[in-house]
Amino acid sequence: MTVNFAILGAGRIGQVHAKAVTSTPGAHLVAIADPVTETAKKVADTYGCDIRSIEEIAASEDVDAVAICTPTPTHADLIEQFAKAGKAVFCEKPVDLSLARVKACLKTVEAEAAILMVGFQRRFDPDFMALKQTIDVGRIGDVEMITLTSRDPGPPPYEYIKVSGGIFRDMTIHDFDVARWLLGEEVDTVQAAASVLTDPKIGDLGDFDSINVILTTASGKQCTITNTRRAAYGYDQRIEVLGSKGSVSAENHREANIEIADDKGYLRPPLLNFFMSRYENAYANEIAAFVDAVSNRAPTPTTGQDGLMALALADAALKSVEDGRAIKLSEVLG
Amino acid sequence: MTVNFAILGAGRIGQVHAKAVTSTPGAHLVAIADPVTETAKKVADTYGCDIRSIEEIAASEDVDAVAICTPTPTHADLIEQFAKAGKAVFCEKPVDLSLARVKACLKTVEAEAAILMVGFQRRFDPDFMALKQTIDVGRIGDVEMITLTSRDPGPPPYEYIKVSGGIFRDMTIHDFDVARWLLGEEVDTVQAAASVLTDPKIGDLGDFDSINVILTTASGKQCTITNTRRAAYGYDQRIEVLGSKGSVSAENHREANIEIADDKGYLRPPLLNFFMSRYENAYANEIAAFVDAVSNRAPTPTTGQDGLMALALADAALKSVEDGRAIKLSEVLG
Amino acid sequence: MTVNFAILGAGRIGQVHAKAVTSTPGAHLVAIADPVTETAKKVADTYGCDIRSIEEIAASEDVDAVAICTPTPTHADLIEQFAKAGKAVFCEKPVDLSLARVKACLKTVEAEAAILMVGFQRRFDPDFMALKQTIDVGRIGDVEMITLTSRDPGPPPYEYIKVSGGIFRDMTIHDFDVARWLLGEEVDTVQAAASVLTDPKIGDLGDFDSINVILTTASGKQCTITNTRRAAYGYDQRIEVLGSKGSVSAENHREANIEIADDKGYLRPPLLNFFMSRYENAYANEIAAFVDAVSNRAPTPTTGQDGLMALALADAALKSVEDGRAIKLSEVLG
């Protein structure tokens, strides 16, 4: 079976998914939608698909699945609209910045028995998958302590920060999902610290640029997350998991695998500087996994519930900073 | 301008180039030729191209360029045929196993003013390109000593070894080309040692499985090449260049960028085990460079002369083993 | 000037310091004291020094300095005794497990204008010193985020755990000192999580074996510390400092600098398994620094105040675990 796709939103991430869809066996790109005609046309020309409006796509019989790549405030409405239209839905994170809205949305999805996958691409990165498999086969024993290091090369534009929901909901949310994926047990309490160290303007906008979080599960497993919005050496994405029998870690990706040695020392190139090049394979694998789930009517590997839980952890982290105390996840989940 | 391709030979390497052509902007795959219909059909079905005979392709007005991926003994004839047919020609190495035949073939190409590129894909590997650029910008000063390490995970089938022309012409030829590329000066003398260490059957077939070569240029620059047909840890491909101001080296590629630590130590995965996965990007870049040369009527980055010189170095190495002395390249070039 | 030493306590750490003293230019080992005669005799025989009682040493005119290597509960009393006796005092951490007792002790030291150095050997590790110097010369800009990873290969004996003061005061105290050293600014708040994951008996004894701490300074700099009492791959001691212009990290030490590659992958040996081999150079440098300070009547590089502050951070961490909230350091310092 071929899964026929429409992509909603032809921006940066929409283009990433257009490329992923067209290069995935079993997937076919039928249509692109974007309020800016020129942007839509660029994707349509590159990949040879139609330009249609969102309404037209919802009514299109030749569309099986949509990938929602529009701005965050539209996600929940679109999920509901396309779940009701009988389409399989892939939606970029987050479902919404409000937990209540997410819950309502997921109820609709459930009522429609619709297929929904929320985009947490890191789970599909080949290195992280190899790390996860190392854990799953028991190679390091029981998971005990996890250290996640995620640092952006630089901050996003101020305009984006304003509407991003803050660093925990925008950036750390990926680490929260990875933490849940690797801990193998839900988080019980969240402790967080947050500072503005790279640019006071970020503080003026009510956000932070440097955070640390400690997650603890009921059985005492712990995970620390360290995030910053500035790393001179590139896009830093590391995972380290300590188990009872050993540890497993995933390394960064460099611009090239070369090393220059001179009287200053041994120099390897900086890291890949952009999440799209760093996670290029992950995005492709993610769409392939979605196609696979849709084709086989199987559960999607990342669900609406995963989106909900990651957001709840973000809310708890923010509350921990505000209240200066450890927050039970149950406090924010209600 | 779009370059319309036909691929001659739908085997392993033909499939690699079919994929490369279809994913290269500015290139279009028109036809595939293979005496085994089923093999040809597989490529035609996957990439949506015609199946044509070699004769038909030579006469096809809608074909601008051919990629010769047939067995070695057919290369020189096909190059001549398609040069005369006015097609741009990409040919897998080697042009031929006989220096005299290569010379004759290149004369025909020259007489026809045809475009010919010989496939030395390593020059197009992103890491090796970064290494070369490091040299070219003067970062390590003057190149003095080069160490090339190439080890195959295991030997090819005996049937292939019989017709391969021997390890120097089949395997080391890639290192000879890399050596010439990096030395920036033609080789003057060749010294070589060759043994059978991994499988006596290889010796019975008149070949070697373990060799070392020292190349020396007129100005005294040296390059060592070490090759073996067996490496338990995977497909080993390393370059190290020492210059007057420092050195630059290129690292191997692993199955995954993870590391497992336990009471036995710190373990990273083996190397990629196959030249096609190791050089996947190189093959794509190579075709892109050919397309670029054809589109712009520019010189190809690897030429028939490069093919000739690499083969001459192989002949000199073999002669060095046989005669137990340093061989001047001029002795074999005539 | 030669500094004449007596060492109080001939146990494991006393022997380390006996070796350090005898191999330090400008230092001379005069006497060893230990209630167990046999233990004292071993040191005396090895290094050719007297055996004297603590009282005799306090009265010895030929002793300039003492190194206190006795059990923790005796530290504060001995510091006071020898400060009053006019000896320069080097004391292993901690001064005492009670902040109040430490404060009283330091008052006595101050009143006597005595020289006191508290043993935080990590500051004298060559790699960590190189890391610190990298920061001090401005190479990574302003320090923003620090990650300290310290994992013991295995837990100490239960008997020791009982009297150790708990993991924060016994193990993390070294990281607290390193954090203060590198942050360049006092800690304002402490958040901590603590679990028992490796051995329930440790929990029965009222202690933890797995902890994470977040330290935050007034200006918002953050430091995370992760500690466990079990790491299958050896004695794990890493520092990573992120600054505004880059980062600097210090690597672990292995049993040997070799790598074995086979079909399982690339294997490097485990880490050195014992703090005494890992920090052998650090202990030597530490004593040399003390000798230097005593000889030149200069301030000691690690002071009683450093001992006090590290202990206060440990108390704050424990309180954070108990109260489930961020603790201001001022709350415990009083």
Added chain:
Amino acid sequence: MTVNFAILGAGRIGQVHAKAVTSTPGAHLVAIADPVTETAKKVADTYGCDIRSIEEIAASEDVDAVAICTPTPTHADLIEQFAKAGKAVFCEKPVDLSLARVKACLKTVEAEAAILMVGFQRRFDPDFMALKQTIDVGRIGDVEMITLTSRDPGPPPYEYIKVSGGIFRDMTIHDFDVARWLLGEEVDTVQAAASVLTDPKIGDLGDFDSINVILTTASGKQCTITNTRRAAYGYDQRIEVLGSKGSVSAENHREANIEIADDKGYLRPPLLNFFMSRYENAYANEIAAFVDAVSNRAPTPTTGQDGLMALALADAALKSVEDGRAIKLSEVLG
């Protein structure tokens, strides 16, 4: 039993051995000899030993062993003198620059049944010992191909080059010994290339600064050696051994185990820049092994024969360069 030492020659390497002797359990430094009184006095003062003439030492009843650290032309005579005097002899490499003289000297040693150890310190480097042990336990199967990389940071003084016997006898001789040690089989043929690339003055003195050698054993095992007299990044000393089941390699030693990351990339410090710091532990282990052999009347781990064979390989390499052909070791050994 304590082995009482006299050291002949108080220069750079004599001082290294004085330190090694005084810190080796079971060894005692009795006397130092040097024609320059001031140099001898420096060692005598540092380590509290006598100053004696060579004649006095030969006649000293309280001297069991001598370490010959004088200039090369004196080595053979001193070995003979002290062999006859009944002393155990440790001699720095080489025994002599003339194979004939070495043979004559070894005959005298044999006739006197004297203990002789020739100083090839690399065999006692902890990393190289770990590598050797990895081979000996069968971890990588049968040894097949070895790559030795030795590069000096810079050339020795011209005055030294003049009397050094040339790069093969002075520098490569260490690699020849390591090759023999690791191959586990004598070398059959030697092929070498030699150039002057770093300083034409070295060529004017009749020497080379950049060489490559291929050694082949009767069974076909091969070893390449690459040497240069200039490496901008420090003192480069690497070994890589390929066996039938895998490979083992030994890494270089750096000034510090730190890494700095910024927008230029990831920088590790240069290598240790001097053979004495790089091989500090090797020199200590070497003397300990000699002391052990003397104490137990056991064979020394490196013998006069080892010195002879390494020199023969150097002679063969030079002859290969001169004659432009592969040289049988039997041709030079006679």
